Amino acid sequence: MQITTKGRSLLQEYASVQNTKSQAGFETFAKQLALAIASVLRNNLDLVEELAGAIEPNHQIQMLRDETLRGLTYLAQMSRIPDEELFKICLDFWHFFSGDVMTKQQRQAQSLHFGAMAIPGLNLAGVQHQTAPSLLHAHVYPEVLREVKNILFDHMAKPKEVLLSIDDNGEVEEEYIVDTENIALYETMRETLIFLSNANTEEMIQIVNLRLE
Amino acid sequence: MQAAGRENNINFDQLNKLCWALGSISGCMHVERENAFLCTVIKELLNLCEKSTTKNTKAQIAADIMYVVGQFPSFLVNHWAFLKTVMNKLHEFMHESHPGVQDMASETYLKIAKLTKQMFVRVNDRDGEPFINQIIRNLPQNLKDLMTH
Numbered sequence: 636m637q638i639t640t641k642g643r644s645l646l647q648e649y650a651s652v653q654n655t656k657s658q659a660g661f662e663t664f665a666k667q668l669a670l671a672i673a674s675v676l677r678n679n680l681d682l683v684e685e686l687a688g689a690i691e692p693n694h695q696i697q698m699l700r701d702e703t704l705r706g707l708t709y710l711a712q713m714s715r716i717p718d719e720e721l722f723k724i725c726l727d728f729w730h731f732f733s734g735d736v737m738t739k740q741q742r743q744a745q746s747l748h749f750g751a752m753a754i755p756g757l758n759l760a761g762v763q764h765q766t767a768p769s770l771l772h773a774h775v776y777p778e779v780l781r782e783v784k785n786i787l788f789d790h791m792a793k794p795k796e797v798l799l800s801i802d803d804n805g806e807v808e809e810e811y812i813v814d815t816e817n818i819a820l821y822e823t824m825r826e827t828l829i830f831l832s833n834a835n836t837e838e839m840i841q842i843v844n845l846r847l848e
Numbered sequence: 849m850q851a852a853g854r855e856n857n858i859n860f861d862q863l864n865k866l867c868w869a870l871g872s873i874s875g876c877m878h879v880e881r882e883n884a885f886l887c888t889v890i891k892e893l894l895n896l897c898e899k900s901t902t903k904n905t906k907a908q909i910a911a912d913i914m915y916v917v918g919q920f921p922s923f924l925v926n927h928w929a930f931l932k933t934v935m936n937k938l939h940e941f942m943h944e945s946h947p948g949v950q951d952m953a954s955e956t957y958l959k960i961a962k963l964t965k966q967m968f969v970r971v972n973d974r975d976g977e978p979f980i981n982q983i984i985r986n987l988p989q990n991l992k993d994l995m996t997h
Contacts, residue, residue, distance in 0.1 A: 791865035794872065796918060796955065799911045799948040809948030825872040832873045839873070840885050846866050847892050 645712040666721050669713050672706045673728035680735060688770045700775060707779045714786045722790065723820070729783050730823055733830035736776060740834055777835075784831055784842050792821040860908050867893070867912035871919040879922070886923050890916065907946040914938070914956040921963035928972045931964060932979065939986070943993045950994060 643651075645665065652661045676683070687700045714725040793800070795818050800810040832839040870889060877885065890913065897909040917924065917934050924931040938960075941953035961968065968980045983990075 788866055788869050789862070791869040791872075793864075794868050794915065796952075796959075797864075797868070797911055797915050798952045798955070799907060809951065821868075821872070824869075828869060828873050829876050832876045836877050836881065840877075840881070843866065843870050843885070844888065846862070847889065 645709060646715050649716045662716075662718055662721065665713050665716060665718070666724060669710060669721060669724045669728075672710055673724060676703070676706055677728065677731055680732075684771050687775075700771065703771065704775050704779070707775075711779060711782045711786065714783075714790075726820075726823060726827070729787075730827045730830075733780070733783065733827050733834065736772065736780065737830045737834045739772065780831060780835065781838065781842075784828075784839065787824055787828055787831075788842065788846060790824070792817050792824055794818075794821050794825075860905070864908065864912060867916055871916045874919040875922075882920070883923060883926070886916075886920055903946055907944070907949050910941055910944070910949060911952055914941070914952055918956045918959050921960065924960065924964050925967060928967060931960075931967060932972075934960065935979075935983075939990045942990055945993070954994065 649661060649665070652658050683699060683703055687696055687703065710725050710728060713721055714729070716722075793814075795813065798810055828839075875882075893909060893913050893916070897906060897913065900906050900909060924934065935957070938953045938957045941949055942957075944950060944953070968983070969978045971978055
């Protein structure tokens with residue numbers, strides 16, 4: 636992969652073929668790639684996390700970690716390519732991914748709590764070892780999740796309560812037709828944002844404040 | 849929003865999206881954190897609304913504010929003074945002739961009124977009478993610019 640993209644991001648790659656005859660081909664390629672990465676990660680995430688969390692990492696596990704990060708990075712880059720269909724493929728994955736991260740985090744918080752309750756001050760090291768966040772959660776995901784939040788903020792769909800829209804001339808006008816597709820998109824994005832802000836509230840607030848300025 | 853001075857430079861697309869996004873995450877923070885967060889956000893938005901000069905931008909920001917406040921009813925219940933300001937602001941928007949603003953103001957009004965109904969019939973601190981009395985008194989004045997659909 637590194638060789639094919641020559642170190643450039645997929646977004647730069649897209650910009651270089653935009654408005655040329657290879658654009659359609661690149662879009663198809665990106666969609667297939669997104670589908671492939673998304674389904675591999677979706678189906679194997681648990682296994683990957685378990686393996687990558689091994690106590691004594693060898694270079695294969697290191698590679699697994701790197702490749703997971705690379706896959707996620709590619710998905711993040713592709714989310715920024717202005718193609719609606721591609722965005723939906725990526726969004727679908729982020730929805731699953733953020734839900735998964737949140738669930739695992741909550742489960743972990745619970746079991747830590749229970750562990751501490753059951754044997755106060757005793758053998759905590761053992762308990763923590765079992766329930767410690769996987770290395771991926773601790774070291775690989777935060778960076779990706781931050782980028783996902785930014786992507787979502789940049790692409791947020793219009794909620795149905797807002798009746799104003801901007802026409803092609805930049806004028807504000809009233810919207811009469813209910814856009815069902817857009818509402819469905821909004822709902823998925825909303826859920827994803829809720830997962831993400833449950834997983835890391837402080838960072839969410841930080842990003843919003845940063846953007847307000 | 850330091851860009852407020854250079855109004856034309858504000859990217860409204862981004863501002864809108866940001867507002868829609870932060871309105872959508874209602875209810876997933878701790879109450880105190882959410883309150884503080886919301887205070888800063890709304891203060892900034894109101895500032896921006898004051899500073900904007902053209903009808904177009906005012907309408908946009910108004911729509912954003914209306915959406916955001918409509919998403920956080922629990923905050924409104926806990927801050928009566930703020931709720932009152934919002935309701936008065938909505939009355940104001942009902943006289944705004946910009947297309948869509950009246951409709952959205954009315955819908956937000958209905959939404960908030962439904963979600964925080966208990967606040968309107970209660971006597972809230974220095975007012976001496978429930979807010980509903982004031983609303984009814986001023987009803988003809990507030991509704992005069994609205995059209996039937």
